[in-house]
Amino acid sequence: MAKTDEAVLEALLDRYGRTYAGEAGIKLADRPKPLYELLVLATLLSARISADVAVAAAKELFAAGYGTPKGMCEASWQDRVDALGRGHYRRYDERTATMLGDGAELLLDRWKGDLRRLRDEAGGDERRIGELLTEFPGIGPTGADIFLREVQAVWPQVAPHLDRRVLDGAGKLGLPRQAGPLAELAGSGGELARLSAALVRVARSKKSVDEVKAAAAR
Known part of the structure; x- marks a missing residue:
């Protein structure tokens, strides 16, 4: 893992690495x-x-x-x-x-x-x-992606599930936009689920992207 990617990943997960299931108390x-x-x-x-x-x-x-x-x-x-x-x-x-x-x-x-x-x-x-x-x-397809992004933490059969929304978020942070290399950064299924949720969150917010980039550069 490149040092830049490692720093971005650490900042991203520290700030936004909460699964939606975890937030809902599941x-x-x-x-x-x-x-x-x-x-x-x-x-x-x-x-x-x-x-x-x-x-x-x-x-x-x-x-x-x-x-x-x-x-x-x-x-x-x-x-x-x-x-x-x-x-x-x-x-x-x-x-x-x-x-x-x-x-x-x-x-x-x-x-x-x-x-x-x-x-x-x-x-x-x-x-x-x-x-x-x-x-x-x-x-629909969006709901299925939401379920699969989260369930990959406990269903290794579906990992890595990194759909377009996740890859869009990765691209905005300068992380790999290909599923294989991005999955290698995360490692386990549980971390993949956290990474996926975090990238979906930042994909929707330029402010969050800038915040993560700034933290990674420190």
């Missing part, structure tokens, strides 16, 4: 509950709404007991709307409440509530996993 592991919570978070993050609001709404859903597909299904539509509202997820609350209920039913019916079964149905293939994820209401 203790990510290769188990049904945290994987489902990540799917819910990816659904919320897919809307044209701030990441902070999506994370806050996820926390409210989980605190209300809707962190499993069974819990989500057993909640009434109004219960889900109310939880989203407490997280200030109001612009899309009614539609999202419907999508979350329908998605939980799909997961229970097709994969017995366990996203590991979806992964296994896809043979661990990253692209096929992404395609299956888009069968959930509210999860």
